[in-house]
Amino acid sequence: MKKVNVAIVGATGAVGTKILEKLLEREFPVESIKLLASKRSAGTEITADGQTYIVEETVPESFEGVDIAFFSAGGSISEKFAHEAVKRGATVIDNTSAFRMQENIPLVVPEVNASALSGHTGIIANPNCSTIQMVAALQPIREKYGLERIIVSTYQAVSGAGAEAIDELEGQSQQFENRAETEASILPSAAAKKHYPIAFNAIPQIDAFDASGYTLEELKMINETKKIFGDPQLAVAATCVRLPVVTGHSESVYIELGEEGVTVEALHALLEKAPGVVVQDDPSTQTYPMPLFAEGKDEVFVGRIRKDPNHSAGYHLWIVSDNLLKGAALNSVQIAENLIQ
Amino acid sequence: MKKVNVAIVGATGAVGTKILEKLLEREFPVESIKLLASKRSAGTEITADGQTYIVEETVPESFEGVDIAFFSAGGSISEKFAHEAVKRGATVIDNTSAFRMQENIPLVVPEVNASALSGHTGIIANPNCSTIQMVAALQPIREKYGLERIIVSTYQAVSGAGAEAIDELEGQSQQFENRAETEASILPSAAAKKHYPIAFNAIPQIDAFDASGYTLEELKMINETKKIFGDPQLAVAATCVRLPVVTGHSESVYIELGEEGVTVEALHALLEKAPGVVVQDDPSTQTYPMPLFAEGKDEVFVGRIRKDPNHSAGYHLWIVSDNLLKGAALNSVQIAENLIQ
Numbered sequence: 001m002k003k004v005n006v007a008i009v010g011a012t013g014a015v016g017t018k019i020l021e022k023l024l025e026r027e028f029p030v031e032s033i034k035l036l037a038s039k040r041s042a043g044t045e046i047t048a049d050g051q052t053y054i055v056e057e058t059v060p061e062s063f064e065g066v067d068i069a070f071f072s073a074g075g076s077i078s079e080k081f082a083h084e085a086v087k088r089g090a091t092v093i094d095n096t097s098a099f100r101m102q103e104n105i106p107l108v109v110p111e112v113n114a115s116a117l118s119g120h121t122g123i124i125a126n127p128n129c130s131t132i133q134m135v136a137a138l139q140p141i142r143e144k145y146g147l148e149r150i151i152v153s154t155y156q157a158v159s160g161a162g163a164e165a166i167d168e169l170e171g172q173s174q175q176f177e178n179r180a181e182t183e184a185s186i187l188p189s190a191a192a193k194k195h196y197p198i199a200f201n202a203i204p205q206i207d208a209f210d211a212s213g214y215t216l217e218e219l220k221m222i223n224e225t226k227k228i229f230g231d232p233q234l235a236v237a238a239t240c241v242r243l244p245v246v247t248g249h250s251e252s253v254y255i256e257l258g259e260e261g262v263t264v265e266a267l268h269a270l271l272e273k274a275p276g277v278v279v280q281d282d283p284s285t286q287t288y289p290m291p292l293f294a295e296g297k298d299e300v301f302v303g304r305i306r307k308d309p310n311h312s313a314g315y316h317l318w319i320v321s322d323n324l325l326k327g328a329a330l331n332s333v334q335i336a337e338n339l340i341q
Numbered sequence: 342m343k344k345v346n347v348a349i350v351g352a353t354g355a356v357g358t359k360i361l362e363k364l365l366e367r368e369f370p371v372e373s374i375k376l377l378a379s380k381r382s383a384g385t386e387i388t389a390d391g392q393t394y395i396v397e398e399t400v401p402e403s404f405e406g407v408d409i410a411f412f413s414a415g416g417s418i419s420e421k422f423a424h425e426a427v428k429r430g431a432t433v434i435d436n437t438s439a440f441r442m443q444e445n446i447p448l449v450v451p452e453v454n455a456s457a458l459s460g461h462t463g464i465i466a467n468p469n470c471s472t473i474q475m476v477a478a479l480q481p482i483r484e485k486y487g488l489e490r491i492i493v494s495t496y497q498a499v500s501g502a503g504a505e506a507i508d509e510l511e512g513q514s515q516q517f518e519n520r521a522e523t524e525a526s527i528l529p530s531a532a533a534k535k536h537y538p539i540a541f542n543a544i545p546q547i548d549a550f551d552a553s554g555y556t557l558e559e560l561k562m563i564n565e566t567k568k569i570f571g572d573p574q575l576a577v578a579a580t581c582v583r584l585p586v587v588t589g590h591s592e593s594v595y596i597e598l599g600e601e602g603v604t605v606e607a608l609h610a611l612l613e614k615a616p617g618v619v620v621q622d623d624p625s626t627q628t629y630p631m632p633l634f635a636e637g638k639d640e641v642f643v644g645r646i647r648k649d650p651n652h653s654a655g656y657h658l659w660i661v662s663d664n665l666l667k668g669a670a671l672n673s674v675q676i677a678e679n680l681i682q
Contacts, residue, residue: 149651153494153593155543155582173514173540179587180633194627199514201633202496202584202591204645204659209624213605213647235651239593239659241496243543244585246520250543252494252580252593264554283550286535292521292542304545306554310490310576318545318580 003031004340007066007090009058009081010073011035012044014163015095018329019070024049026333029340036062037073060084068336071095072328086122091339093124093332097216100125100224107227110334111275112139117338124335127228128220129327130154130240130249133300135228136326137319138255140274141267142229146258148313149235152221155243155250156206157291158198160323161187165198169244172199188242203242215240248291249323253316260312264305267315271302276326281305289320298325344372345681348407348431350399350422351414352376353385355504356436359670360411365390367674370681377403378414401425409677412436413669427463432680434465434673438557441466441565448568451675452616453480458679465676468569469561470668471495471581471590476569477641477667478660479596481615482608483570487599489654490576493562496584496591497547498632499539501664502528506539510585513540529583544583556581589632590664594657601653605646608656612643617667622646630661638663639671 006023010016016037023030035046035055042057056062058077063069063085071078071085072095082092082099099105106116107125112135117124127135134152141147158165165186172182184195188205196203206217214222221238271279280289281303289301300321308314321327347364351357357378364371376387376396383398397403399418404410404426412419412426413436423433423440440446447457448466453476458465468476475493482488499506506527513523525536529546537544547558555563562579612620621630622644630642641662649655662668 151492151595153580155496155584169541170517173517176511176514180636188627192627196627196631197633200510200585200587201631202586203631204591204593204629205627209627212650213624213645235649237595237649237651237655237657239494239595239645239657241591241593243496244541245543246541250545250582252545252582254492254578254580254595283554286529286533286537286546286550288545290537290542290544292538295521304554304580308576308578309553310578314578316578316580 003029004067005032005065006030007034007036007063007069009036009069009071009077011046011055012037012041013072014159015072015324015328017046018324019072019332020046020048022325022329022333026337028333028336034062034066063088063090066090068093068339070332082123091120091122091124093126093335095126095328095332097128097220099123100127101227107224108335109135109228109331110338111136112228113230114338117335126328126332126335127224128217129160129323130156130217130251131221131224131228132327132331133249133319133321134221134251134253135225136300137271137277137302137317138253140270141255141257144270145262147229147234147255148258149256150225151237151254153252154238154240155245155252155291156240157245157247157249157323158187158242159247160249161189161242164190166246169198169246172197173244176200198242199244201244204239206240206242245291246295247322247324248294248320249327250289250291251319253319255315255317256311257313257315264307267305276300277302279303289318291320294320294322297322298330300326344370345408346373346406347371348375348377348404348410350377350410350412350418352387352396353378353382354413355500356413356665356669358387359665360413360673361387361389363666363670363674367678369674369677375403375407404429404431407431409434409680411673423464432461432463432465434467434676436467436669436673438469438561440464441468442568448565449676450476450569450672451679452477453569454571455679458676467669467673467676468565469558470501470664471497471558471592472562472565472569473668473672474590474641474660474662475562475592475594476566478612478618478643478658481611482596482598485611486603488570488575488596489599490597491566492578492595494593495579495581496586496593496632497581498586498588498590498664499528499583500588501590502530502583505531507587510539510587513538514585517541539583540585542585545580547581547583586632587636588663588665589635589661590668591630591632592660594660596656596658597652598654598656605648608646617641618643620644630659632661635661635663639666641667
């Protein structure tokens, strides 16, 4: 197999560091790795697997000789440099929302739609974290029984808002007695006008609002799910909520299948064979997924699978995964693995 | 107005102390207040509004001369003493799940079904905390447009599991760096075989599981909602999750109305006039309910009201309230106020 020259843009961030880890851990056939970031971070040393890398400033020329460039430094950086990278012959795997909904850009979760990669024109988009874990778990169900409808409420971790949000949660968590007066400067998002404490709270806002009253995070879940499944008619409804959890997004997912009377046992059996999915579902032993125990793991965990007694095709699932791994870095590396096959 | 002799069973608990507070704060016309608890707590002094009360052990004779007895000491205590109280002429307002689903026992949220009180035969049940806030917010919508379906995912606070669960969350919150190894002995419920840390986690189990794979908390929301609304055909689906929040339950509620094309503005206008409900819903100023700011408040807060673009009668609401107040103590005192009117 030909060895690959790789670049990681946003190498010092929460996701960028995980991309480097996953490339090394999965023995991706790298010829060279170039770590890129902002001018401010240039010169930073990052050590992984016994080797030290020096971070360089991202400039258009950084991408000369690069085969695959991972981008995870925010939408504006992707908009500025992704086409520069493509122009120089690199294939871009972009972890931001910059290109996800563009018609000619594949939006890929390998377990679901790896075939979409074949049409790419230089940029491949990695979906939003909360979308990835949901579609990965629902794909085998959709394939076998059809899927008419999804109604999802999320329970999202602060690491999705970056390393500063983790620091904020840690600081606030020490101040139990004064929780309502705790200072906040990052969440719900650094760019927002108002900030609210996240410790001992639940914030029903992730990303900004659009004119419809939905948040961009909710619209990402709705629109990306339809695109990845290639089903614009699929009904998707979403409410996204940030919690005082460090890493690991959870989702309460209600689905209506295209078929009636499917048993819970049949869904179990199907999910147990699904790639990248682990079923944790045994009420008799209190076995169900929880974010605290999903942190650091590659898989998507599914439990609390139940039939709705009031709807003949309705089912509940509780889906949990590490938002920095399958939700971001791991999925990006899996896309790269598919590309070089 | 005739003055009333009151007893509070479970007076030292999280809800019992709030019942005493609310009786005094709302100037309920008390002739006398008797605080009752277990033998272990007998002799405890409780001071409220400048007056000191001495807690007595609950025995059948405690209810001699009592007009209204509030029970909030667990289902087994209610089963043991509620009929003893009724036999002695008291009306019981029971905050446990012991009698809620019995056919001849009214299950009451005064804003929704105060009329059910007229048929009572000595015992009136106070619904589950997560049910109360949901039906209080949905009642005006149901009354005007009809309600076909509810799909709810909850975000519940630890104080619903008692004062010990609050202590557990506080202790675990100090141990940020060792979060996965944190010790747990209370949640998901003291009676459960396994316990999991709640700090920095989300536990999709509240109360025990039944054979169907649902938790009792989920079944309470489903069955109590149908009973309070007097609509056994109403489709209700629920997933209940415990969070690292001290007080204040939040709910992501999806509803389908009996009518199509209702505007979000019409729902706003309706809820703004609803008794006990406060609309906090302005995305342009990041205004929405959050549990941290609902703690200590009497009202049910509603926000994030949105139309489902894929379903002509589908809407989202985010409903938050203090689970110890409207979810328990306040609703019980409001039932008593209705009784003496």
